[in-house]
Amino acid sequence: MIPNSDVSQDEELSILLTTASEIIEKRCGRKFEIQEYIEKHSGTDWDHLFTKNYPITNVDYVKMTEEEVNDYEIMPEEGILFRDSCWERGQRNIEIKYTAGYEDNIPKSLEQACLFLAKVIYTEEWGKASERIGNQYSVTFIQGESNDLPPVVLALIGPYIGRAVR
Numbered sequence: 001m002i003p004n005s006d007v008s009q010d011e012e013l014s015i016l017l018t019t020a021s022e023i024i025e026k027r028c029g030r031k032f033e034i035q036e037y038i039e040k041h042s043g044t045d046w047d048h049l050f051t052k053n054y055p056i057t058n059v060d061y062v063k064m065t066e067e068e069v070n071d072y073e074i075m076p077e078e079g080i081l082f083r084d085s086c087w088e089r090g091q092r093n094i095e096i097k098y099t100a101g102y103e104d105n106i107p108k109s110l111e112q113a114c115l116f117l118a119k120v121i122y123t124e125e126w127g128k129a130s131e132r133i134g135n136q137y138s139v140t141f142i143q144g145e146s147n148d149l150p151p152v153v154l155a156l157i158g159p160y161i162g163r164a165v166r
Contacts, residue, residue: 020117024110027149030162032110034101041094043087050163053100054079060097064088113156120150
């Protein structure tokens with residue numbers, strides 16, 4: 001445990017947390033920090049339109065074939081725009097400008113996953129298959145490239161892994 005008065009490692013810890021956060025966002029296929037987005041979508045004649053990032057906190061506009069549309073319902077937690085009359089079929093014919101993400105309410109499981117992953121990176125434990133301290137110290141690493149996150153991190157972020165967006 002680092003005492004609060006010791007700030008000598010703050011920069012390194014900040015970089016580790018940022019790195020862990022970026023790895024988790026990449027794996028989840030979405031951003032978690034609140035920000036503004038402009039996305040183009042292809043209409044499918046379906047009544048649901050999925051945004052890439054969520055939860056949605058605000059929708060500035062939705063345009064379908066360059067005309068503004070207002071007859072939709074926002075399902076903020078799911079990142080869905082629902083429309084009774086469906087979203088007109090077309091290639092990249094729908095543009096959405098919206099704000100999504102967590103401001104001060106990032107789920108605790110995501111925070112815990114980030115902290116755990118930062119610790120694993122810091123202690124250089126990522127990629128170890130086994131370690132023996134007995135008569136002679138030895139460590140075995142996973143062969144080849146291991147893109148998989150530690151199982152506990154995968155379990156914590158599982159509910160937040162994004163869906164594919166067209």
